[in-house]
Amino acid sequence: MKRTAFSGPALVRLLAHFADLDVHEPAESLSDRLSQWLGWTDAIALSTALATDPPAVPAARSAPRDMDEDCARVRTSLASALAREEAAARRRHRAPVQASQEEPPVDYADFRQRYLSLQQAMDTDIGALRTRLRSMLAARSPDMARLAVVDAVMEQALSARERSLLTNVPALLGKHFERLKRAHAADETSAPGAWLDLFRKDLQSVLLAELDVRFQPIEGLLAALRIR
DSSP states (O other): OOOOOOOSSSHHHHHHHHHTTOOOOOOOOOOHHHHHHHOOOHHHHHHHHSSSOOOOOOHHHHHHHHHHHHHHHHHHHHHHHHHHHHHHHHHHHHHHHSSOOOOOOOOOHHHHHHHHHHHHHHHHHHHHHHHHHHHHHTTOOOHHHHHHHHHHHHHHHHHHHHHHHHHHHHHHHHHHHHHHHHHHHTTTOOOTTHHHHHHHHHHHHHHHHHHHHHHHHHHHHHHHHOOO
């Protein structure tokens, strides 16, 4: 097994581990890599956001503590949805009691559809939460309002690239699924269903790691809101 010499997000490290890939720290800085993702229209929008006084926004009613609770609620709700999906999948895949020791056929398509559905839920719920946080930030001060506008510009500029990259995750998990399945078929000592339990655990780890990645902008906005 190759080692991953990389201290980046857990999502990247997990996928590299499952694919048996060598992943190292990128040679380019974060700013250099971001510049490759932003087009000239994005650069103009960012420049305008930084140079222009944002419009006045009515004061938000929610206190920072309320927003902490809101963020925790959204995160818990999404994590619980992952657990509920997993429990439901286990019930669907549970084989009836049979005299035969052969495992029922399991197809990756069901796992893929579940993953895509959960990605959509994360995209929708976290996007709405990010908008609410920006509204609170915009009501604080002109500087905070400018930060909210910059965050909105960055979300619009990077969202398509983010979705494009994250849609690759189910495909990578599919390859991991097939590798585990082949290894189980070749190992006569492997317990029935053990490989599938391992895959479910790995899938759950990847989903939670993706949730962490998607929540990074939320954590940044929350940190700004906590500034007195």
